Amino acid sequence: MNVLLTFDIEVWCNSWATLEQDFPTSFERYVFGRSEAGDFALPKTLDILDRHGLKGVFFVEPLFAARFGLESLATIVGLIQQAGQEVQLHLHPEWTDEARMPLLPNVTGKTAAPFVLQPRRADRTRGSWAKNAERGRSDAALSLPFRQLRLQ
Numbered sequence: 001m002n003v004l005l006t007f008d009i010e011v012w013c014n015s016w017a018t019l020e021q022d023f024p025t026s027f028e029r030y031v032f033g034r035s036e037a038g039d040f041a042l043p044k045t046l047d048i049l050d051r052h053g054l055k056g057v058f059f060v061e062p063l064f065a066a067r068f069g070l071e072s073l074a075t076i077v078g079l080i081q082q083a084g085q086e087v088q089l090h091l092h093p094e095w096t097d098e099a100r101m102p103l104l105p106n107v108t109g110k111t112a113a114p115f116v117l118q119p120r121r122a123d124r125t126r127g128s129w130a131k132n133a134e135r136g137r138s139d140a141a142l143s144l145p146f147r148q149l150r151l152q
């Protein structure tokens, strides 16, 4: 049996109306899982995978960086890469109209539904999975159930 460990890494704020105010604490919460009981989220997950000799694929949502800059995105990607894990693309187009510079023409509101499934399905069948022959074979063998699982 083959098991794929995948993780969606994304930052959500409490409200689109208060992004500037909420982003710093939301970033800390979603990425570092800071709490009174300790830090969890991404670093804890990476540590657990490392302790058990496991590999995972981390689907990182990058569009928030179009609003808040690349530094936070680089922090996320750096943590994952330093841990020897794989980074792949995960898009939440709800961020598109929040970008400081327009990402798409004629986007003036939240348009999630048409975009959410298409990029995820496409991205999970390309990239380094297809470039690596061994992974390509396992990806091909698992591609249908994997896609179905991801789209639910």
Ligand SMILES: [Zn+2]
Residues within 6 Å of the ligand: 008, 010, 061, 090, 092
């Ligand atoms: Zn997501």
